[in-house]
Amino acid sequence: LLSAPRGQILAGTSCLASTRDAAPRDVVIAAEVFGHAAFRAGGGGYPGTLMGMTAQLRQFFHDVHRHGELVARHAAGRPGPRPPFDADLEAGRPLLRGEVRLVCEAESARDIERWGRLAREFGLTIGISGGREAFRHAGDLAERGVPVFLTLDWGDEPKDPHAKDKKEKKAKAPAVAIDAAAPAAEAGAEPREQEEGAQAAPDGEDEEADGPLEYEEPLAVREERRRQWEERRDTAMALHEAGAPFAFGSGSKSPADLLKNVRTLVEHGLPVDVALAGLTSSAADL
Secondary structure, three states, rough: OOOOOHHHHHHEEEEEEEEOOHHHHHEEEEEEOOOOOOOOOOOOOOOOOHHHHHHHHHHHHHHHHHHHHOOOOOOOOOOOOOOOOOOHHHHHHHHHHOOOOEEEEEEEEEOOOOOHHOOOOOOOEEEEEOOOOHHHHHHHHHOOOEEEEEEEOOOOOOOOHHHHHHHHHHHHOOOOOOOOOOOOOOOOOOOOOOOOOOOOOOOOOOOOOOOOOOOOOHHHHHHHHHHHHHHHOOOOHHHHHHOEEEEOOOOOOOOHHHHHHHHHHHHHHHHHHHHHHHHHHHHOOO
16 A cells, blocks of 8 residues: 555655554555645645645745755855755755655646646656546656556546437347237228327427426537546556556545446456556556
């Protein structure tokens, strides 16, 4: 289990532990694995907006850079102010040196772009967690070797507007039933307009309309919503085809939900060996 903190811009580091029943000293495999970041801040006020959180991150990494220079000057015996004790700035130095990967929460393509720009500006080694729209940057992520930890949260599945048509195509045409007891039509007889006991609906009225009319979205809108959802669902396939590294993670949901979604991916074309690696060896490699 890789247990990761969340809820702040820079929330801390994750711990890799075995889930077997034993004392904590015997289950911790790696006390610190990744740093974790998100465009999220607790409390009110600054930095409560995306602009504020981006500015706070940039200021923090500039401060870490300056702190590193002060530490280096002091260690070399050069004149200048003594570096202050600051645990936060010290924790940021391995991130700037690329020694610790910063895993950034990003579901949208825009957030992936934002983390990418910050990584290039400060030389960070990053990963992406969530990755709902990572398919839009699959080629760039593959080229830069940025891993994606897919939590497979695709949002609510919209109905397939053509599901009924697809079902009808698969169904065989019903057999025609012949009532042997019914008398044959007499030659020259006029067909009856309606069966006995049936009543014709008055002109201009729908015989099935018993209540108020309900608005139905245009077909093109429903098709587009379904297409976008399928793109998000198929993100793992896009990353695999582009050669981008990825693994699966449960995120805030249960492992059972994760396995259910991975099975769905396999049913829609993800190779079984790739799906298995995303749950085992690929995750271990990362």
